[in-house]
Amino acid sequence: MSKQLSQEEKTQLVKAVHSAVNHSDKRKRKTITQACKDLGLARSNYNRWLGAVKKNIKETGEAVVPSPKSRAPKKNGMALSADVRQRIEDMARSGLYANPSQIGKALREEGISVSDNAVRNNLETVGLYGHRTVQGSDGKPIKKKVILR
Structure with missing residues (x-):
């Protein structure tokens, strides 16, 4: 070692x-x-x-081995800005969108570059996306991932 x-x-x-x-x-x-x-x-x-x-x-001018610089990213280059995160939350709470892909599509149409997974992850982080038990067509309860309002 x-x-x-x-x-x-x-x-x-x-x-x-x-x-x-x-x-x-x-x-x-x-x-x-x-x-x-x-x-x-x-x-x-x-x-x-x-x-x-x-x-x-x-x-x-010094004959020493310099300390290594961290190669870890300073910040996630693909992180969503605060205003985009707030916009996603507002869209989810509005009730006009059934799932994260619809929100992502609407944002891309507005010119905001964001993936559906980024939308989903953001909604999960703030507690607006998760499992809900709904009634299936046969009357049995099933777990489904939905936007929580």
């Missing part, structure tokens, strides 16, 4: 490999692969960290 290394530990490993490869005594010099192996470091990690160090030297 691997552990996360800090910036300082990564920088120290890069420096250790660099010093082993560029040893003053030619007989004690190692290849990059051998130096990485001796330190228990993957060559690919060394190359990635070395590139980051070189880039950081150019940008800031």
Whole structure:
């Protein structure tokens, strides 16, 4: 199981490999692969960290491995705006629409780009869409997903 290394530990490993490869005594010099192996470091990690160090030297003048930037999205790019969410709720409460696909179709006709699933998810979140027991044609109760008013 691997552990996360800090910036300082990564920088120290890069420096250790660099010093082993560029040893003053030619007989004690190692290849990059051998130096990485001796330190228990993957060559690919060394190359990635070395590139980051070189880039950081150019940008800031410091020979350290910069902390990684989060690759997680800052916000959902497809999230509905507050006014669109409010419009969906108002349309559902109006009683003119029987299901989320009708609301989605009406919004698209107005020029608002929204999927039927986004409409359904928004309605479920605010509690306007869910199961209701209705009477079937044979008189037996059945569960059906409907817009709740």
